[in-house]
Amino acid sequence: xxxxxPRPSGSGATADRALAPDLAxxxxxxxxxxxxAHMFISGSAAVIRGYPPVAGSPxxxxxxxxxxxxxxxxxxxxxxLLFGYGTGRIxxxxxxxxxxxxxxxxxxxxxxxxxxxxxxxxxxxxxxxxVLGAYGLLGLVAVGLTGARDRTLFTVAGAGILVGTALYASxxxxxxxxxxxxxxxxxxxAADPVSDxxxxxxxxxFTTPLFAVMSLGPFLVGAHAARRRILEEPGRHRVxxxxxxxxxxxxxxxxxxxxxLITSGVWTTAASGVTxxxxxxxxxxxxxxxxxxxxxxxxxxxxLEHRRSxxxxxxxxxxxxxxxxxxxxxxxWLALFAPYTLGLGDRVGVLGxxxxxxxxxxxxxxxxxxxxxxxxxGPAETLLARATRRPQAVAAAxxxxxxxxxxxxxxxx
Numbered sequence: 253x254x255x256x257x258p259r260p261s262g263s264g265a266t267a268d269r270a271l272a273p274d275l276a277x278x279x280x281x282x283x284x285x286x287x288x289a290h291m292f293i294s295g296s297a298a299v300i301r302g303y304p305p306v307a308g309s310p311x312x313x314x315x316x317x318x319x320x321x322x323x324x325x326x327x328x329x330x331x332x333l334l335f336g337y338g339t340g341r342i343x344x345x346x347x348x349x350x351x352x353x354x355x356x357x358x359x360x361x362x363x364x365x366x367x368x369x370x371x372x373x374x375x376x377x378x379x380x381x382x383v384l385g386a387y388g389l390l391g392l393v394a395v396g397l398t399g400a401r402d403r404t405l406f407t408v409a410g411a412g413i414l415v416g417t418a419l420y421a422s423x424x425x426x427x428x429x430x431x432x433x434x435x436x437x438x439x440x441x442a443a444d445p446v447s448d449x450x451x452x453x454x455x456x457x458f459t460t461p462l463f464a465v466m467s468l469g470p471f472l473v474g475a476h477a478a479r480r481r482i483l484e485e486p487g488r489h490r491v492x493x494x495x496x497x498x499x500x501x502x503x504x505x506x507x508x509x510x511x512x513l514i515t516s517g518v519w520t521t522a523a524s525g526v527t528x529x530x531x532x533x534x535x536x537x538x539x540x541x542x543x544x545x546x547x548x549x550x551x552x553x554x555x556l557e558h559r560r561s562x563x564x565x566x567x568x569x570x571x572x573x574x575x576x577x578x579x580x581x582x583x584x585w586l587a588l589f590a591p592y593t594l595g596l597g598d599r600v601g602v603l604g605x606x607x608x609x610x611x612x613x614x615x616x617x618x619x620x621x622x623x624x625x626x627x628x629x630g631p632a633e634t635l636l637a638r639a640t641r642r643p644q645a646v647a648a649a650x651x652x653x654x655x656x657x658x659x660x661x662x663x664x665x
Contacts, residue, residue, distance in 0.1 A: 269572075270484035272553035275564065276546055277334055277571030278620075282613045283327040283545075285581055286319055288381060289609035291438040292589035292597045302438035303515045303602060312602040317516035319606065321508035325420070325535045328383070329542025332467035333474035335387050340398055340478025357395050363640045364391025370636065375456035376449055379582035380439050382456055384575070386463030390471055393464070398475040405472050412468030413539050420466050421532035443591045470542055486550040493547040500544020507537025570620035576630025577616040584612045 290296060295304035303316045339360060346356035364387075371385025397408060442448040482489045511534040513519040514527070556564050570577050588608065589597045600608065623630060629637070 270553075271557050271560065271564075271568055272483040272486055272550040273334065273337060274568040274571035275553045275556075276330070276483065276549040277574040278567035278569070278577075278617065279549055279571070280327060280330050280334065280545070281570060281574060281577050281581070281616065282610070283323045284331065284578065285609035285613040286323045286606055287327050288439070288581070288585065289605040289612070290316070290319065290602050291381070292440060292585060293600060293602065293605055294437055294597045296436075296438045296597075309601055309603075313516045313518075315601075315603045315606055317512040317518075319602070320512035320515045320534070321505055324508075325538030326504060326508075326541040326545065328463070328467065329470040329539045330545050331383065331542075332387075332390075332470040333477070333542055333546050335390075335467070336398075336471035336474025337478045337483060338474075339391065339395065339471070340475040341484075343395075343398060344478065357399075359640065360395045361392055363636070364388045364395065366636055366639050367391065370632070371460065372453070372456065374579060374582065376453045378452075378579070378586050380452040380455040381459070382582075383463055383467075384578075385456060385460040386467060389460055389464040390467055394468060394471060397472060402476065405476050409469040409472040409476075412465065412472070413470075413536070416466035416469060417532055417536045417539075419462055420535045421528055423462070424527075424531040424535070437589070437597050439585075440590055440597065445590075445592050448590065448592070470539060473543065483546070483550050483553075486554045490551070490554070493550050496547035497544050497551060500540040500542075500547065502544075503537045504541025504544055507533045508541070510534070565624070566617050566621035569624035570617040573620045573623060573630030573633055575636065576632040577620055579632055580616045580619065581612055584615070 290304075291302035293304045296302040303320075342360060342363075343356050346359050367384050367388030369388070371382045371388055374384055375382040397405065400408075440448060440451075442451050477483065480489070482493070486493055511530045514530065560568075586593060588594050591597070596608070620630065628634075
């Protein structure tokens with residue numbers, strides 16, 4: 253999610269801002285879109301990972317397999333890592349402004365409470381798979397850990413990854429349905445807007461703590477990376493980034509292939525233990541994949557730092573306005589896929605949903621670039637920043653009025 257004051261458009265607008273964090277968030281939103289879109293297809297509630305039956309559709313089967321290996325359970329670790337990185341950098345800036353540790357953490361906790369509120373509204377109105385609330389909850393509970401020693405940080409992160417893997421794998425394995433005639437989608441189970449809103453909010457209440465636990469490990473890894481400014485100064489950490497990119501990507505691909513055989517319909521198994529084991533392997537290696545993706549984008553940003561094309565600038569602009577772009581995707585999903593709107597989920601397969609995801613992400617990039625050229629932040633970032641700073645402004649008002657009175661003298665009666 254973005255932070256900082258808006259800069260004017262033009263060549264200097266991004267010259268003094270590190271490319272890697274924004275580029276990573278912008279590209280991550282493409283993966284998020286690909287992961288979510290197929291879960292709106294009719295029948296996606298019937299099988300694992302929200303993929304509908306693909307028998308008789310080789311293109312859909314191939315797309316399902318590719319997405320399972322490269323995107324599913326790879327986007328949320330990267331998202332959480334970047335959220336942890338952003339949290340760490342906000343904490344550092346608050347300290348640079350003279351606020352001590354408790355004061356800086358108080359700012360982050362206020363921001364976390366607002367994210368929790370934003371997430372509940374997002375789920376109620378738009379999207380059952382909201383993660384804003386999970387990050388708000390994570391910020392409330394784990395912000396104190398961001399200042400811990402490295403050993404403590406990595407111990408807690410490792411424990412969080414193991415627990416998150418077990419919980420998420422169990423949820424995925426439990427999602428396997430023996431009813432091939434199920435025509436509901438994984439993210440729309442009601443045919444009218446009121447019932448659907450109730451379902452979304454109920455799902456949010458259940459999944460928010462789960463997503464927070466799943467995201468704890470990469471969140472703390474991101475906070476650790478923020479201490480060393482790894483994404484902002486990738487040139488100083490080139491060797492580390494290469495190792496993480498190569499190792500993380502290799503583990504992710506190897507761990508994703510077995511489950512991809514199931515989601516693509518190549519391998520059918522009714523053994524719940526096998527399904528759970530493959531799901532656990534898929535999720536566990538997904539954590540490595542999320543870190544590998546972030547490292548790979550940082551290396552890419554290092555190559556592009558001094559020759560940013562219009563496309564790179566636009567994707568980075570989207571990353572800087574990632575919260576708004578994320579909500580924009582939810583607006584599109586509701587407009588296109590809900591059974592009481594256009595009902596596109598009845599007419600597309602996995603490949604079609606991937607094309608919709610690509611177009612949705614592209615439209616978000618375009619909107620973000622238009623905002624950048626006007627020197628404006630995203631609406632969600634603006635709202636969050638104003639709400640976060642409002643208590644500080646109210647608290648500082650008496651002091652400002654007193655200072656003005658000392659300079660100008662008392663007002664006439």
